[in-house]
Amino acid sequence: MEILELFSKIGIYATMALVLVFALGVVALRNLFHCALCLAAVLIGTAMIYVALHAEFLAAVQILVYVGAVMTLVIFVIMLTEHLGGKTIRQTNRQSPAAIIGLSGIVVLLGTLLMKTPWPVTAKALDAKVSVMSLGKALMGTYAFPFEVISVILIACLIGAIVIAKKDVSEKGPS
């Protein structure tokens, strides 16, 4: 058990490290398509961490929605816009040093804060298993209203996205 636990710990940390590396890839690579691929990797890695945290359903949703749908959309848009060609175009703006300093400040400060804070960890919570059924019950019971609101927002946003993205007919009209 101990060895198994150790390995799984090592696996998790390794996954985390990989995810961070890919995340750096997402923000730092010049080719946007590569970035998107890195993002997919990050998302998959995160899904693996979800599994490790006993959130299997969420991991599945992550893979399905993000990697399956959002990534496809992103890559699709990249394909549509990226025939601007020249990959030599600078991909970062002038404020990157300032951003690095500020963000590292935040990371250091928040990190210290996190390490100093005594997080309450209850054993009961650690043991609890969340089944898909209980999730479904909660979703359709306690959180039924937010769920429906989300659905409406989703529909509205998708229609809005279509309206925004579609070509203006009057522009194309014979004038």
Place this chain on the structure above:
Amino acid sequence: MIIPLQHILIFSLLLFATGLYGVLVRRNIIGILISIELMLNAANLNLIAFSKSTSLAPETGQIFAIFVIAIAATAAAVGLAIVLALYRVRKTVYTDEVNLLKW
């Protein structure tokens, strides 16, 4: 809980910071959207971690994560639609080339 909560929080902090860095410095709007997805992931991870470690109803964290994913999907959809419209009108996807609203 295999690893301490703090480690997961540190990880998600780093992931969030990386995403924020991308948001701050990328010129390409699609890149910014991608970086936002990173930040949302970090937030989701926090939600899962806390739902795993505190005595709240264990489903809550996951359900909020699902909501976040849904909102993220809509955000991506609207954002990318805006990018397309912008590209069509101004033939650019770079933020520093659409700085019309200034002094």
Place this chain on the structure above:
Amino acid sequence: MVAPIPVALIPLLPFAAFAVNILAGRWLKHRAAWLSVATSTLACALAIPLCWQVFRGAHFAHQATWLMLGEVPLQFGYLLDPLSSTLLFMVTIVGTLIQVYAMGYMRGDPRYSRFFAYVSLFMAAMLTVVISNNYLLFFMAWEIMGLCSYLLIGFYFEKDSAANACKKAFLTTRVGDIGFLIGFLTLFAAIGTLNFSEMNSIISGAGATPLNTTLLSFAAFFIFCGTIGKSAQFPLHVWLPDAMEGPTPVSALIHAATMVAAGVFLVARSFTLFAAAPNVLPVVTAIGTITAFGAAFIALTQHDIKRVLAYSTISQLGYMVTALGLSGLGAGTFHLITHAFFKALLFLGAGSVIHGTHVQDIREMGGLFKKMPSTAVTFIIASLALAGIPPLSGFWSKDEILLTAFASGHTFVFGVLLLTAFMTAFYMFRLIFLTFFGEARNPKVHAHESPALMTLPLWALAVGSVVIGIPGSPFMHHWFQKFMAHASHYPEYEPSLFVMACSIAAAVAGILLAGVVYLKQKHWAENTAKAFRPLYLLSFNKFYIDELYSAYIVKPFHAIGRILFGFDETVVDGAVNGTGYATMLLSRIKNWIDIHIVDGFVNFTGAFAYFLNSFTKRLQTGFIQNYLLIVVAAVLAFLIFELKSI
């Protein structure tokens, strides 16, 4: 007794014509004249039956309270007694005839309707004077007459001479008018009424309370000042010759027949007062005699046809005043009436001559008899009447005055008046012989007879000049004098053949001398003028009275005016301008403060804000990620703050 018709209509009708003509004259054009003549005729038609009733012995009076002065009511009303009805009769007839004449004379004048508006106003004022029953109403209408006289003398105000003449007339008569005002106010203080009838009864029925004779004399003297001004008597006569600058119908109406006679009428009206103040009557007589003689003497040498007539008018007015001064109320009034007819006729005839020849200087006329027969015949009739040839009207009235002077024992006055009658005949026939007889002296003059509209009034007035003397003649047993005397109980004198013979002799001698000098022996005139050069100059220059006034009254006033003007210009204007300059200076300082300090503050505020914004506006880059970086920085700051507190 209240009159059977509203007497107020008589003056109000011409006044209505004035109102319409002055307001709508531009639109009425030549119809304005018809309106004036129609109202005047209507007034005449209303007045004559009334006068007839008065002549038959009736007596009309009525009055209404206008306002209360403390306890004393001020009343307006009319009084139609023998005196006023006689004048009413004369004024309405002569006024109407002259307006008919003016329709022809003024034809084509650009201010045709204006002229008739003024004339109608004058008629209204004159009729009010005649029928008024108190001094206040009398004075108000008197002043309106003065205004009309001013307006009509200056009718051709484009000419400097006309403008000066109307100013001179107005200012000169004003001197007398002020005297009149003082006079009747003094009278009011003395007897407490302004009503003529009440005054007469108070003064003649005196005894209950002894009246202050000094005060009455004072009042009478000052009222006589009004007569001196209006009737152009000796010291103030200078305006009347200059008033001939007005249109000739105006000279006939205002400056011969009616307005100047109003002065005499004033004395006749106030006769009870004058009689009660015996110190004044000699003054009146003296003034009248001096005027009669002096004006006739001046008229001998004048060349302007209208000026000769003007001096003649002054002279005849002097006659009337003399008669009144000698208590000859009937004689004076009689001469007033006859004189109004024949002098109006003379002026209208002169106007006709001027209309036909376009010259006024008698030296340029001559031989007009054949070219203007109607004018010449009527003119000669009027001149004979004026000279006093029986049986024309002037003879009877002049004889009556001479008789009054002779019979009352004023032999010197009688002599002077007789001499004046001689001169009158001489200068009138000098005028006639030079104008209508002999040969035409100026070939440029192309005379023509005037239209019927002008000659018909001439004939009507000629008939009047002949017959109007009958009521006062022995043929009607001096009815007129008795009629007047009946009203006022003043002495009557038996007719004297001696006086009549003197009068006729003087007139005939004057006419014959004029005939000899100006038709046969033409060099006599020049020789006489050379022989008596000082006298000639004295006459020709009107006794230098204008020059005396100019030197001793006008010039000092000019000097005072200049001094006051200098004071005004330097001190008053200086103060005003100084205030102005000070204000300007102050405002310049304020302007400087405004521009450099107030505006400086305002601009500084703006500039300062602009300066500050040159830093802060850099934040507004329009570059969203930049804003986000600022948010990050803020979060960082917040965190640092949080950590410190821990």
